[in-house]
Amino acid sequence: MMLGDLGAEVIKVEHPKGGDDTRAWGPPFAENQDHADTTAGESAYFLCVNRNKKSVTVNMKSKGGRELLHDLVRQSDVLVENYLPGKLASMGMGYEELSKINPRLVYASITGYGQDGPYADRPGYDVIIEAEAGLMHITGEPDGVPVKVGVAITDLTTGLYAKGAILAALIQRGMTGKGQHIDCSLLESQVASLANIASNYLVGGREAKRMGTAHPSIVPYQVFPTKDSFMMIGAGNDGQFAKFCQRVGLQDLVDDARFKTNADRVQHRQELIQLIEDELTQQGTQYWLDQLQGAGFPFAPINNIAQTFDHPQIKARGLVHEVDHPRAGKIKMVGPPTKFSGFKPSVRLPPPTLGAHTNEVLETVLGYDKQHIESLRSDGAIGK
Incomplete structure (x- = not known):
């Protein structure tokens, strides 16, 4: 999404049956009451991070699906994936194979634990890594139990690290003409995000503890009760x-x-x-x-979420965008947070419905004719 906000053409490859799991993560769902389609509900979870993307449905297990993706790789700058290490390689979509098809490809792998090491084959989820990489240990009240952060902060931090790595790899490619494989993990991103807490341990041998909203090195620097809140x-x-x-x-x-x-x-x-x-x-x-x-x-x-979006500075900065969704009608979303003096990131495309751009991408990007597309569809290589 962040690369899309910066102007990249992003093609989201989804399975024809169901697509991205987060499409079903709800309620809440955005629904257009005036729409004749009774299945018009769109998951708010999916809507939050899928703007500026085109959805193409592909069955990677089919020969035609793999050939389609290889054709797409030939014309792509970046591929981002989050499969377990080795899984895509077994399907003909690993970096070694794809880099032969397109030596300029920047291939970014995002996993729970990295591409090698004793934990490499374990699936990684935000809350698991929060627990395993120290964040949950330092989050919560001093006399309370460990708690997770209110949003999937490890996922978000890892995405930010991955975005920076992708942009750096593209700059290097501009100098060398060659792409590369980026290995980005939730575990390492979370440990890196421990910041001064990590330094306190590595330099001073100081074990961290839960301090609620207080700061270990600054006083007063925390939440205080008042008479009413x-x-x-x-x-x-x-x-x-x-x-x-x-x-x-x-x-x-x-x-x-x-x-x-x-x-x-x-x-x-x-x-x-x-x-x-x-x-x-x-x-x-x-x-x-x-x-x-x-x-x-x-x-x-301490603002709640309604107060946050009613904040005069948020309103003045125009952070909330409203876009027209083909099934859910008008929806609001948090727009790009960064401002540029010579460029304005924008929401060009609403979050896509499943497979909405399959024909468009196959025709305009890959140059497939209608007969070829229908052949792929009838073989189950792409969705209906």
Whole structure:
């Protein structure tokens, strides 16, 4: 999707029967009440990441299907796949074979554990890797059980790493004329995303623990209760801490020897947090938001999803796009988040219905005539 947002023509290859599993992941489903098709519901899960793609249905187990995909590879810059290592090679679609067909091909494999090693043949899922790669261990309240992040963050992080690797490989291909195989795993992407937590262990031998919303190295830097809800306060240095204290009526803490520096505040974390909570719970969140406005340090309410999309900055930046879907009618989606001065990413195509572009791609991209296409269809190489 991210490559499609940047202007790439993306062809999504799906199995003729059912297609992408996430098409059935619901509710909720987007439905056009005025549409005559009673099967018009589209999974919100599928809709969120499949814009700017064309759907082609291919049975890779058939001879005609494999030949079709080989023809497509000849004209493609990038192939992205997430099969278990060796699975596509057994079907004539591995990197070694396809690189002979198109030496310029950038072939990106995304797996749970990588292409080799003792765990290579294990299937990988976001929540499994969150558990296995340390993220779940550090997520949750100090006295609570490990919990997963609210979205599939390991999947998303791995996608971002893969996108960067693909773009880098395309730049290198521009210099060498040759493509290459990219090996991207959920496990390694998640470990890399441990960031300072990983460094604390590797450099200092410090084992991490769950801290709720608190920061292991900065105080105060966490969610605090107010009289009616919660809010996030981030005072990342001594100057910001002083400004915070002045705005909430805790000026005496600035000169308290226990809290003079960040190191002091980390050492006396529990005492300071209790003093701040005692003060903030005297008033509601909106009162404190007004008090802290323009204070020169970061703070925020804890918004729900409705409040997030009603946020004035989100509206001003035009992040939500509305597109016409052929079966679900008008749907809203989160658009490309990055702005460019010389280029505007856009939602050119709505998420496709299953196989919607099979004929178009076979005719315009591969140059197949109608007779050839119907022959493939009758042989079961492509969907109906």
